[in-house]
Amino acid sequence: MSWLPIPPDHYFSINNIPFGIISTPTDTTPRPAVAIGEHVLDLRAFATSANGFSGLPDFARSEEEVLTSERTLNRFASLGRATHRLVRGYLREVLSADTPHPGILRDNPEARKACLLNGAEDGVRMHLPMDIGDYTDFYAGRNHAFNVGVLFRGRENALRPNYEHLPVGYHGRASSVVVSGTWVRRPRGQVVKPGEGEGGKVPVFAESGKLDFELELAAFVGRGSDLGSCVGVDEAGEYLFGVVIMNDWSVRDIQEWEYVPLGPFVSKSFATSISPWVVLMDALEPLRTRPLERETKVPLLPYLQEANSKSVYDIPLTVSIKTHHTVTGCPLRTGDLLGSGTISGTDTRSMGSLLEMTANGTRKVPLGDSGEFRGFLEDGDVVVLAGGCGKAGVGFGECVGEVLPAGE
Amino acid sequence: MSWLPIPPDHYFSINNIPFGIISTPTDTTPRPAVAIGEHVLDLRAFATSANGFSGLPDFARSEEEVLTSERTLNRFASLGRATHRLVRGYLREVLSADTPHPGILRDNPEARKACLLNGAEDGVRMHLPMDIGDYTDFYAGRNHAFNVGVLFRGRENALRPNYEHLPVGYHGRASSVVVSGTWVRRPRGQVVKPGEGEGGKVPVFAESGKLDFELELAAFVGRGSDLGSCVGVDEAGEYLFGVVIMNDWSVRDIQEWEYVPLGPFVSKSFATSISPWVVLMDALEPLRTRPLERETKVPLLPYLQEANSKSVYDIPLTVSIKTHHTVTGCPLRTGDLLGSGTISGTDTRSMGSLLEMTANGTRKVPLGDSGEFRGFLEDGDVVVLAGGCGKAGVGFGECVGEVLPAGE
Numbered sequence: 001m002s003w004l005p006i007p008p009d010h011y012f013s014i015n016n017i018p019f020g021i022i023s024t025p026t027d028t029t030p031r032p033a034v035a036i037g038e039h040v041l042d043l044r045a046f047a048t049s050a051n052g053f054s055g056l057p058d059f060a061r062s063e064e065e066v067l068t069s070e071r072t073l074n075r076f077a078s079l080g081r082a083t084h085r086l087v088r089g090y091l092r093e094v095l096s097a098d099t100p101h102p103g104i105l106r107d108n109p110e111a112r113k114a115c116l117l118n119g120a121e122d123g124v125r126m127h128l129p130m131d132i133g134d135y136t137d138f139y140a141g142r143n144h145a146f147n148v149g150v151l152f153r154g155r156e157n158a159l160r161p162n163y164e165h166l167p168v169g170y171h172g173r174a175s176s177v178v179v180s181g182t183w184v185r186r187p188r189g190q191v192v193k194p195g196e197g198e199g200g201k202v203p204v205f206a207e208s209g210k211l212d213f214e215l216e217l218a219a220f221v222g223r224g225s226d227l228g229s230c231v232g233v234d235e236a237g238e239y240l241f242g243v244v245i246m247n248d249w250s251v252r253d254i255q256e257w258e259y260v261p262l263g264p265f266v267s268k269s270f271a272t273s274i275s276p277w278v279v280l281m282d283a284l285e286p287l288r289t290r291p292l293e294r295e296t297k298v299p300l301l302p303y304l305q306e307a308n309s310k311s312v313y314d315i316p317l318t319v320s321i322k323t324h325h326t327v328t329g330c331p332l333r334t335g336d337l338l339g340s341g342t343i344s345g346t347d348t349r350s351m352g353s354l355l356e357m358t359a360n361g362t363r364k365v366p367l368g369d370s371g372e373f374r375g376f377l378e379d380g381d382v383v384v385l386a387g388g389c390g391k392a393g394v395g396f397g398e399c400v401g402e403v404l405p406a407g408e
Numbered sequence: 409m410s411w412l413p414i415p416p417d418h419y420f421s422i423n424n425i426p427f428g429i430i431s432t433p434t435d436t437t438p439r440p441a442v443a444i445g446e447h448v449l450d451l452r453a454f455a456t457s458a459n460g461f462s463g464l465p466d467f468a469r470s471e472e473e474v475l476t477s478e479r480t481l482n483r484f485a486s487l488g489r490a491t492h493r494l495v496r497g498y499l500r501e502v503l504s505a506d507t508p509h510p511g512i513l514r515d516n517p518e519a520r521k522a523c524l525l526n527g528a529e530d531g532v533r534m535h536l537p538m539d540i541g542d543y544t545d546f547y548a549g550r551n552h553a554f555n556v557g558v559l560f561r562g563r564e565n566a567l568r569p570n571y572e573h574l575p576v577g578y579h580g581r582a583s584s585v586v587v588s589g590t591w592v593r594r595p596r597g598q599v600v601k602p603g604e605g606e607g608g609k610v611p612v613f614a615e616s617g618k619l620d621f622e623l624e625l626a627a628f629v630g631r632g633s634d635l636g637s638c639v640g641v642d643e644a645g646e647y648l649f650g651v652v653i654m655n656d657w658s659v660r661d662i663q664e665w666e667y668v669p670l671g672p673f674v675s676k677s678f679a680t681s682i683s684p685w686v687v688l689m690d691a692l693e694p695l696r697t698r699p700l701e702r703e704t705k706v707p708l709l710p711y712l713q714e715a716n717s718k719s720v721y722d723i724p725l726t727v728s729i730k731t732h733h734t735v736t737g738c739p740l741r742t743g744d745l746l747g748s749g750t751i752s753g754t755d756t757r758s759m760g761s762l763l764e765m766t767a768n769g770t771r772k773v774p775l776g777d778s779g780e781f782r783g784f785l786e787d788g789d790v791v792v793l794a795g796g797c798g799k800a801g802v803g804f805g806e807c808v809g810e811v812l813p814a815g816e
Contacts, residue, residue, distance in 0.1 A: 133541070133582060133583055134542075134581055134582050134583050136581075139670060149669070152669070153669070160668050160669060162598075162611075162665055162666055162668070165598060165610065165611050166598050166611075166665075166666060168666070168669075168670055168673075169670065169673050170578070170579070170670035170671050170673055171578070171579035171580055171581050171673070171677070172579055173542055173544075173579050174541060174542050174582070175541055175542050175739045175740065175741045175744065176635060176739055178635065182635075183636075184636075185636040188638075190570075190573060190574050190709065202573065202706055203570075203573055203574075203709070204709070205709045205710070205711050227584060227586065227590075227593075227678075227679065228591075228592075228593040228678070228812075228815065229815075230596075230815075257570055257574075258570055258574060258576070259669070259670075259671075260568050260570070260669075261557070261560070261561070261568060261576075261667070261668075261671070262547060262576055262577065262578035262667075262671040262672065263578050263667075263669070263670040263671020263672075264670065264671075265576075265577050265578055265579070266732065269579070270635075270636070271635065271636075298610055301598065301611070301612070301613045302613070303613050324674065331583045331584055332583065333583045336583065404636075407636065407637075407638075
């Protein structure tokens with residue numbers, strides 16, 4: 001319970017305390033903040049104007065600068081899990097109804113005025129929370145991998161033999177990761193028109209007719225690792241900062257033509273949207289659960305076996321965070337973004353992309369009760385991804401993007 | 409001709425003037441410099457101690473800060489091609505035997521002492537020249553693409569139909585790009601042992617037995633582009649800063665198992681070495697020539713057709729720089745690195761990787777006249793890539809890497 005009014009089942013309850021980067025009409029410098037219900041706590045003002053970290057003197061003395069002088073969360077993230085735990089825990093205390101630090105905010109109207117914003121009324125604008133060095137996208141959703149595999153390669157070859165053994169992933173494009181609310185322009189590129197196969201047929205240069213979304217979760221790297229060193233699966237959690245919800249926009253006609261043999265390239269590099277509030281790893285701990293049963297009897301190689309049997313989160317989305325990434329020595333940098341891959345169930349209503357729902361556009365699906373149907377996205381469509389567990393009071397901000405027509 | 413002694417056919421002649429980032433034992437702060445023969449001109453000292461840009465007053469007044477206060481070349485690169493031309497042209501004048509600015513360095517012993525270093529004697533250390541946001545690797549070498557295709561997929565499917573139409577490429581890992589001289593540790597990962605195919609056989613976790621190099625050229629992005637905008641092929645040159653030689657280290661056994669369907673991942677993200685001196689685009693102009701004849705009669709789509717018939721460089725390596733990259737609106741950032749893909753001829757001696765030379769390790773090749781043979785790289789091997797045109801006095805610094813054994 002917080003002394004602030006928070007609607008029941010709100011994703012930004014006292015159990016969450018997600019971190020983000022805000023600016024306001026009266027102060028346009030981007031700066032760190034946390035969300036609590038419909039409110040936003042400006043951490044720069046909290047530290048400087050309200051002396052808010054005086055109840056956490058070690059942090060105030062030596063480290064609060066990472067929250068007061070930075071335009072991204074990278075330096076805070078680089079301090080590691082113990083510091084994130086300390087600061088998030090302290091802010092939970094400060095915001096709790098029975099706070100041991102009543103003089104910091106609860107009983108201090110002047111301090112509240114200095115650093116507590118109402119997200120909507122005060123015109124809080126959200127920015128990309130991290131400076132992203134590299135963006136990796138996995139293919140962790142088995143149902144998605146199977147569904148797409150059937151559409152692109154047929155049922156026989158839908159899942160390749162390696163899928164049972166390693167977390168398939170690829171390098172995405174960091175420069176095109178944008179914060180929720182950023183528009184997405186329909187891309188042009190090379191597509192082979194329906195009815196024309198690969199057999200000698202030639203592509204045309206055209207607007208994509210198969211613009212799609214992909215529902216994913218994505219984790220930010222906190223602590224980095226060195227070139228040539230490996231991060232084991234059981235220590236992976238210590239290297240992560242937090243999680244956002246992600247829309248990995250894709251153009252399926254361009255993807256299908258370009259992706260063999262080196263994987264998706266310009267078909268996914270035009271935009272990837274993320275929700276603005278980073279839910280820290282500790283906030284997800286109550287949602288830990290056992291992973292789904294493996295469908296194969298072949299055991300994972302030992303380096304991928306996790307000691308903690310509750311190795312995934314039920315949010316109600318389920319994501320398994322793996323670390324095969326560093327096995328050959330690839331270094332991680334603070335701010336690197338690791339996507340889960342599209343997360344799908346087995347029936348149409350639980351699929352995470354239109355590619356799957358519509359069987360590559362061959363059948364249209366109804367949009368809720370609106371009376372509208374879609375094969376792929378149309379210009380002007382606004383895609384909103386969301387997720388969280390209301391009962392636990394932990395979830396993600398919305399991930400929103402509007403489709404603009406192709407440019408001239 | 410320079411007033412400095414430069415050995416004949418040296419790649420760093422007065423016609424080159426490549427830019428890099430140096431430090432010295434007496435001043436360990438990384439800072440911009442240019443190479444001239446075996447000498448290095450410290451640009452921070454040139455600007456500050458020797459007032460060297462006084463002959464270029466507009467630059468000295470408003471922009472020289474990008475060379476005096478930065479640890480990378482990103483800000484200089486972001487100023488665009490016209491500024492690179494101005495600064496490089498001025499430095500060529502200053503270093504020319506018949507310089508119109510004799511008082512700056514040639515006839516000014518004190519200034520020479522302040523900023524002119526002897527690369528070897530003064531212990532000049534080279535650093536990564538740019539802060540790399542994204543690293544893209546193309547597959548521009550047709551012979552390489554065909555050779556590898558035959559080995560991985562058979563002659564029938566060696567080149568996919570898309571290869572004739574678009575520049576196949578993929579996103580690489582920026583965090584593992586290292587400067588020449590950095591060691592490379594042999595990776596471990598999932599490999600399927602010889603004789604065991606994909607048909608139900610399972611991989612083991614082991615040291616790679618197929619560590620390979622790839623000879624490539626790579627271009628750095630200078631000026632960036634915006635999300636949703638496209639850079640046309642004929643304006644691409646204006647967006648590039650310069651070129652380095654690159655070794656895209658690869659482990660073929662891990663690659664072959666992991667790369668379908670999303671492309672190479674950890675098999676190439678453990679290290680990518682680049683030469684330390686960036687040869688600016690203007691220095692390559694004299695080496696422009698016509699591209700090889702296309703092997704197919706199918707014309708390129710108009711958006712990929714270049715107006716300049718001399719669209720490639722003969723260095724004697726040949727690289728074609730294409731811009732399909734931004735077609736769907738992917739933004740470019742200053743410092744992004746664009747690799748050519750491995751460049752191979754048609755005979756064994758002109759192939760750019762051991763994978764091709766040895767037909768995936770099935771035949772060993774002699775190493776020059778040393779009496780030694782190699783299938784793939786062995787621990788302790790040092791790979792040195794080099795290239796340039798001595799007659800034109802333009803070429804690249806070496807790209808060197810030593811193979812360390814796998815870690816514990």
